[in-house]
Amino acid sequence: MAAAEKALLAANWKMNPTDGGAALELVNAILPAASSNVDQVEVALFPPFPWLLGVAEVLGESGVKLGAQDCFWEMSGAYTGEVSPKMLEGWCQWVLVGHSERRAYLGETDAMVAKKVAAALSCETLSVIMCVGELDEHYVSGTGSEVVTTQVKAGLSSCSADDSARLVIAYEPVWAIGTGKSADPEHAYKTMRLIRRVVGETIGAGAARQVRVLYGGSVNAGNVQSYVELPLCDGCLIGGASLKADEFSEIVRVTGAVYGHR
Numbered sequence: 082m083a084a085a086e087k088a089l090l091a092a093n094w095k096m097n098p099t100d101g102g103a104a105l106e107l108v109n110a111i112l113p114a115a116s117s118n119v120d121q122v123e124v125a126l127f128p129p130f131p132w133l134l135g136v137a138e139v140l141g142e143s144g145v146k147l148g149a150q151d152c153f154w155e156m157s158g159a160y161t162g163e164v165s166p167k168m169l170e171g172w173c174q175w176v177l178v179g180h181s182e183r184r185a186y187l188g189e190t191d192a193m194v195a196k197k198v199a200a201a202l203s204c205e206t207l208s209v210i211m212c213v214g215e216l217d218e219h220y221v222s223g224t225g226s227e228v229v230t231t232q233v234k235a236g237l238s239s240c241s242a243d244d245s246a247r248l249v250i251a252y253e254p255v256w257a258i259g260t261g262k263s264a265d266p267e268h269a270y271k272t273m274r275l276i277r278r279v280v281g282e283t284i285g286a287g288a289a290r291q292v293r294v295l296y297g298g299s300v301n302a303g304n305v306q307s308y309v310e311l312p313l314c315d316g317c318l319i320g321g322a323s324l325k326a327d328e329f330s331e332i333v334r335v336t337g338a339v340y341g342h343r
C-alpha cells in the first residue's frame with residue numbers, strides 16, 4: 082500500500098521560465114486542472130525563487146501548494162546568495178533538497194543534503210522532498226541499491242521518526258532525468274521498496290510506513306499511470322513535462338483517476 086491517501090505531484094520547473102510573465106501564464110494555465118482534484122491529488126509547484134511570490138499570489142486559496150527548489154542549512158547570517166528555510170516559511174509549504182542537478186553541478190554532498198533536510202524540517206510548516214538516485218554507471222554495474230541506501234541513510238542522519246509526516250523521498254534515477262528514458266516501473270518499485278526499508282532501519286518502522294515515496298525521471302502523461310498505480314508509490318516528481326500546461330494537466334487527471342478508483 083502507498084502510505085498516503087492522496088497522490089503528490091511535484092512540479093519542478095528548474096531554471097524555467099526565464100521570464101516572470103511566462104511563469105504567471107504557466108501557473109494560470111495549470112491551475113484549473115491542478116485545483117480540480119485536491120481531495121485525491123496534491124499538486125505542488127516549484128518555480129525558481131524570483132517567481133515564488135507572484136506564483137503564490139495566483140495560487141491563493143486554490144489548494145495547490147508552493148515549494149522552493151532548494152534552501153540553505155542555516156536560518157540567517159553571512160551566507161551570500163543563500164535562502165534559508167525560515168525565509169520560505171509562511172508562503173511555501175514545500176522545499177526540494179538534494180536534487181541530482183545540485184549534487185552534480187554544485188557539489189552538494191550527502192552531508193550537505195542532511196543538514197538542509199534537518200534545517201527545513203525544523204521549520205514546522207515546511208515539508209521536504211529529498212531526492213536520491215543512482216547514476217547511469219551505478220545502474221549498469223548493478224550498484225544502484227548501495228548508492229540509494231547510502232544517500233537515504235546519510236540524508237536522514239539528523240531526522241527522527243516524528244519527522245516522517247513531513248518527509249518525502251523522491252527516487253530519481255539520474256539516468257532517467259530529462260533523458261526521455263524513464264525507469265522500468267518494476268525497477269522503480271523495487272527501489273521504492275528498498276527506500277522504505279532503509280527509512281525503517283534508520284528512523285523506525287513507523288516512519289517507513291508514514292514517509293511518502295515518489296518516482297521521478299522523464300514522467301509524462303503517457304507513462305504516469307504506470308508509476309502512480311504502483312503499490313509503494315505516492316506520486317511523482319516531474320520536471321520537463323510540468324512546463325507544458327496541457328501535458329501536466331493530463332498528468333493530474335490521470336493520477337486523479339488512479340486514486341479515485343482506490
Ligand code: PEP
Nearest residue numbers: 258259297298299320321
Ligand atoms: C526532475 O527535475 O526532477 C525531473 C525528474 O525531470 P524530468 O521529469 O524532466 O526527467
